[in-house]
Amino acid sequence: MSTSERLIESTRELLWERGYVGTSPKAILERAGAGQGSMYHHFKGKPDLALAAIRRTAEDLGATAERVLGGPGTPYERIEAYLLRERDVLRGCPIGRLTMDPDIVASDELRAPVDETLDRIRELIAGIVEEGKELGQFASSLDGEEIAATVLATVQGGYVLARASGSPAAFDTGVRGLLSLLTPPNDPIT
Template identity: 60%
Template sequence: MSSDTAARLVESMRELLWERGYTGTSPKAVLQRAGAGQGSMYHHFSGKADLAQSAVAATAAELRATADAQLSGHGPAVDRLTAYLRREREVLRGCPIGGLTQDAELMADPALRAPVTETLAWLRSRLAAVLAEAVASGELAPSLDPEATAAALVATLQGGYVLARAEGSPEPFEQAVAGVLGLLSAFATGSSAG
């Protein structure tokens, strides 16, 4: 068994978790998607939960890297934040991390829940840091609460996914992002110390 097989198993589990959730994903489906033999999962992982933990951790790491790259770029903090909120997403598939919170079996397992909880907390913290930077540079008014606003931004994104999936259209997600950016613009000062 090669590490290539393990990587295919992790990637297949990642895809299936996003499509079906943990409860709806069987080991057989993972093996079929990966094109792997019946014993290969147990050669590399102790079982479905162990494989899922690796898959969720990989998805969480990818989400963090993508978000951090956008939020850490050059230019005014509000521009970076806007670019992050408006970036291309597979809206109708939902959030690959946030969507897992709807899976009762996954959330009941502390080891599987941990990367989900940690990633959402990291995102709130990272957004709060960018908002604090915007306040410090004079882009946003000092009355803006970075932590509360970051929580509202994450809630808007997650809720936007739910609304879009319910309607079968990305439009509600786009409206939610436009709405929260409109609310944020009320704190714009029109100046920047940067």
């Protein structure tokens, strides 16, 4: 892995663990095993490196969501697969973590990849809900955009509840509750 790649990956990990303020250039260099001038050779400074790391995290999360939501199955099954996919629940969401960081939220540039990724996932889910309505698998009264926002809120809120309780059970409970509300008529969850 090149030095610039090690710097990006180290910054991604540190942003997830410590947030923007807690991610010092010194910590990045130590984690990356890079020399003092390396960061400034490859990046203009911490904000530039953080932006590269945030973009990479956003791209990875978006690609995972697209792969799961675009997979096989009925609209319900694809949303179910997204909600039930393997996650490190107690660690939290790397994108969700960024939304809680005041320095990232205050920066239009740093916040943009986060917002774009969440919008992309919301649009995918909304489209699946509309597809399910057309196929008669979801109630015609459902609003795709509202359900998509609810799915994202359940996932992000589930991370918070799980971290607060120290148990993934809180995340799982929220997901099961949402799935029970989305269960197609005459098709109870087993």
